[in-house]
Amino acid sequence: MKRTNLRVFQAILLTITFTFLFSACGDSASIKKEDITTYKIRIPGTEESYEFLYLTDTHMIVPGDKENQEISDYEKQRLPVFTMEDVPSPFLQFPQWIQYANEQDFDGLLLGGDIIDYPSASNLEYLKTCLDDLKIPYIYNIGNHDWTYPWEYMTEKGKSEYLPLFNSYMENNTSIHTKEYEDFTIVAVNNSSNQITPDALTRYKEILAEKKPVILMLHVPLYTEAVLHKAAAVWKGGVVLGGGIHGGIYPDTVSTEFITLTTAKDSPVELVLAGHVHFALKSDIQGEKNIPQIIGDAGYKGKATIIQISG
Numbered sequence: 001m002k003r004t005n006l007r008v009f010q011a012i013l014l015t016i017t018f019t020f021l022f023s024a025c026g027d028s029a030s031i032k033k034e035d036i037t038t039y040k041i042r043i044p045g046t047e048e049s050y051e052f053l054y055l056t057d058t059h060m061i062v063p064g065d066k067e068n069q070e071i072s073d074y075e076k077q078r079l080p081v082f083t084m085e086d087v088p089s090p091f092l093q094f095p096q097w098i099q100y101a102n103e104q105d106f107d108g109l110l111l112g113g114d115i116i117d118y119p120s121a122s123n124l125e126y127l128k129t130c131l132d133d134l135k136i137p138y139i140y141n142i143g144n145h146d147w148t149y150p151w152e153y154m155t156e157k158g159k160s161e162y163l164p165l166f167n168s169y170m171e172n173n174t175s176i177h178t179k180e181y182e183d184f185t186i187v188a189v190n191n192s193s194n195q196i197t198p199d200a201l202t203r204y205k206e207i208l209a210e211k212k213p214v215i216l217m218l219h220v221p222l223y224t225e226a227v228l229h230k231a232a233a234v235w236k237g238g239v240v241l242g243g244g245i246h247g248g249i250y251p252d253t254v255s256t257e258f259i260t261l262t263t264a265k266d267s268p269v270e271l272v273l274a275g276h277v278h279f280a281l282k283s284d285i286q287g288e289k290n291i292p293q294i295i296g297d298a299g300y301k302g303k304a305t306i307i308q309i310s311g
Contacts, residue, residue, distance in 0.1 A: 028100035046183040046311035056112030056275030058299030062122040082300040112275040113143025113219030139179040140169040141188035143219040176200040184213040221274035226283035263287020
């Protein structure tokens, strides 16, 4: 078979497979209410009530990837990491959450990063198939695994070839993008490299200057004593941005300014959502203004978070 025809055949087979899998597993009846944590957040001046479904760190991997041997070998290595007893595999869970989000008619689906485990063609195609079935708005923030492989981790090649694959999910701006609501703005900022980019900081300043309440989405949490203490126990190292003197990641000049602006006395930021550390926690980021930070538990465990916003 000619190479072109083979690729066409593989694409058709992949589409049929995804369609079958999606229809077979997109049943929200298997979602356990006890696996959903609900937080109620008050934002002064909010006139309406809002409810969002927050998913992070699902680490979806489509099994049987034949893109190349290196990716196939990596798949075999990574699949057991996210396989848990009595919990469906992440790529089977995700359509269930999509169906659940549609049924509950949330005001939006918030995706906190590491939704796929690496940017293979199969994983990306499956992600698109799932999100195409979503009937509510969503905002996608990127994690360190979404766009990297270990052999191209945060490299220039990764930034030029893999990061742009997420443009269509992030309003063609993988550094920072927004979702507007009547009473607030959700701002997704890419800190998957453990720092904030200068471009993101520039746009962030413009958004904050509007003085409209902000819900800030990050992948890597900002430092609080509680999250660093727990993360250090789980990960044996600092995996939060800030608090370098305490064992966290030292922020560079740009990230330091970003954190200072976020917690300034006149900051419109009312809530920070994060993931990355694979456990659930709510604690305050300390500054001139204390900001509640909610960390969502890992989706591959079957966990999700509901955020309820009111005035």
